[in-house]
Amino acid sequence: MEENNEKQLNFLEEIIEKGLADGTYKSILTRFPPEPNGYLHIGHAKSICLNFGLAKKYGGKTNLRFDDTNPVKEDTEYVDSIQNDIRWLGFEWAGVHYASDYFEQLYEWAVELIKKGLAYVDDQTLEEIRQNRGTVTSPGKNSPWRDRSVEENLDLFERMKNGEFADGSRVLRAKIDMAHPNMMFRDPIMYRILHAHHHRTGDKWCIYPMYDYAHGQSDSIEHITHSICTLEFDIHRPLYDWFIEQLGIYPSHQYEFARLNIDYTVMSKRKLLQLVKEGYVSGWDDPRMPTICGFRRRGYTPESIRNFCERIGVAKRDNIISYSLLEFSLREHLNKVAQRRMAVLDPVKVVIDNYPEDKEEMLTAINNPENEADGKREVPFCRELYIEREDFMENPPKKYFRMTPGNEVRLRYAYFVKCQSVEKDADGNVICIHCTYDPATRGGDAPDGRKVKGTIHWVSARHAVNAEVRLFDRLFAAEAPDDVPEGGSFLDNLNPDSLRTINNCKIEPCILDDIKQEHYENGVAAPVRFQFERMGYFCTDPDGNADHLVFNRSCTLKDSFKING
Ligand code: ATP
Numbered sequence: 001m002e003e004n005n006e007k008q009l010n011f012l013e014e015i016i017e018k019g020l021a022d023g024t025y026k027s028i029l030t031r032f033p034p035e036p037n038g039y040l041h042i043g044h045a046k047s048i049c050l051n052f053g054l055a056k057k058y059g060g061k062t063n064l065r066f067d068d069t070n071p072v073k074e075d076t077e078y079v080d081s082i083q084n085d086i087r088w089l090g091f092e093w094a095g096v097h098y099a100s101d102y103f104e105q106l107y108e109w110a111v112e113l114i115k116k117g118l119a120y121v122d123d124q125t126l127e128e129i130r131q132n133r134g135t136v137t138s139p140g141k142n143s144p145w146r147d148r149s150v151e152e153n154l155d156l157f158e159r160m161k162n163g164e165f166a167d168g169s170r171v172l173r174a175k176i177d178m179a180h181p182n183m184m185f186r187d188p189i190m191y192r193i194l195h196a197h198h199h200r201t202g203d204k205w206c207i208y209p210m211y212d213y214a215h216g217q218s219d220s221i222e223h224i225t226h227s228i229c230t231l232e233f234d235i236h237r238p239l240y241d242w243f244i245e246q247l248g249i250y251p252s253h254q255y256e257f258a259r260l261n262i263d264y265t266v267m268s269k270r271k272l273l274q275l276v277k278e279g280y281v282s283g284w285d286d287p288r289m290p291t292i293c294g295f296r297r298r299g300y301t302p303e304s305i306r307n308f309c310e311r312i313g314v315a316k317r318d319n320i321i322s323y324s325l326l327e328f329s330l331r332e333h334l335n336k337v338a339q340r341r342m343a344v345l346d347p348v349k350v351v352i353d354n355y356p357e358d359k360e361e362m363l364t365a366i367n368n369p370e371n372e373a374d375g376k377r378e379v380p381f382c383r384e385l386y387i388e389r390e391d392f393m394e395n396p397p398k399k400y401f402r403m404t405p406g407n408e409v410r411l412r413y414a415y416f417v418k419c420q421s422v423e424k425d426a427d428g429n430v431i432c433i434h435c436t437y438d439p440a441t442r443g444g445d446a447p448d449g450r451k452v453k454g455t456i457h458w459v460s461a462r463h464a465v466n467a468e469v470r471l472f473d474r475l476f477a478a479e480a481p482d483d484v485p486e487g488g489s490f491l492d493n494l495n496p497d498s499l500r501t502i503n504n505c506k507i508e509p510c511i512l513d514d515i516k517q518e519h520y521e522n523g524v525a526a527p528v529r530f531q532f533e534r535m536g537y538f539c540t541d542p543d544g545n546a547d548h549l550v551f552n553r554s555c556t557l558k559d560s561f562k563i564n565g
């Protein structure tokens, strides 16, 4: 992978540096504004890394603001998970705020706009409002209620607030221009009536502000200097500016970047919620989910996700990033930090006939060749072992250098062994491989200098620990699961084989010590991660315990996906 040492500034960095240089602001304040209606996904991670990352780079700060203006779908469960995920990624917010904290202020400002003749109560139904909005090529029609007096508007708006009217019977609209070329300016709705319980304000309010009326003012209240959001909001920007200007409040500014899309997955919270609710996955943190908690459970590290976000950069145009790049970032980090262990996922028994029955010895293995400080460990060896079924072939093709009859191979860190015969069951399946070993090759090298072409991993049968291992494939079989023919659903693209569970895997015994310690990252419980030699990167799963070990495969050692088909 190409890495640029002399990094060019991205367009946001250019804007910030210019503003700092010309004194527009002394320091910067960004915000991350999730709606607490679901768990965060990898797209949010991009936004988090960007908002927190820019503030950090320029000595500024970042607020966490829950954009909780839509009471129906919001919940404190989501608020907690969002904070957890941001912390785990390694970021700290300056303040935590809620758009709902500003309901009173937003209401007062709405009254102010009414008094200025810039807002009115409209009795049209939502359907009528939609119909009268016009199209991109034709102007809209003024509402028959558009010219109400200020007094009448003030009275009606207050009564809306007091709960005198039914949901949907009235709205408050900004009075701008029903013929404006930007549809956003055709008297946008500021408030709707909704008798719903809010996760923080309870039943205090039965009118709720719309996104366009709440977001910019919330930014302004907090004195956000750079309100960074995704491209689809660019058409909202003039309206964002309009409200701030009419109210004469702190001039926050909005900037847009391209949202992150990843192949073979969906990223809308609504769809992720559907996967959870309808049981297609085990929960928001299912290791196949593109959620931050899903990646955490899968074994991703905060560093790997941050590096991924750094690597993809900040774009001004939408694009789709390959999932392989996420795995690349994970492998790159785990290669440096993961302890190596030996584990046999699909075991077949090996008996070393010339090794004494009652003998046991400890052999020395290196924990992490990438980091000497990780030291060494002892691995028990005895007469009966397990090796990977695929590491033995009776009739091998050319260039198969693993165990075959009469061919000498190295058992990693142990001895050279040679297969002498095999035992099979009635169906012809190999159930036991008989070998001899050369005692002079202890440690894995022959004193006479003879070489072997294959090295395979193994686990002592007498000492092995059993484990359940979960192997994952993509959750969706289609590159763009959302692209479905008329009448279809993204669910049609689910990969039926995305989870494979194997039982009775064999792991070297020190794993029991390895998993004893609880592991926290940035204060958040996280799995313990390993490289199982030759088999990939794995991590502990919360479904497991000391009596029943469960591991997830985070990724294979090499890219197993075909890039570009
Ligand atoms: P979704 O469409 O998945 O429900 P959302 O945009 O409604 O997401 P919010 O909670 O409003 O979710 O998002 C919080 C912040 O994260 C917003 O600033 C939004 O622009 C940003 N964000 C959401 N999805 C992505 C993405 N795929 N890439 C980059 N930023 C994103």
Ligand code: MG
Pocket: 035
């Ligand atoms: Mg949103």
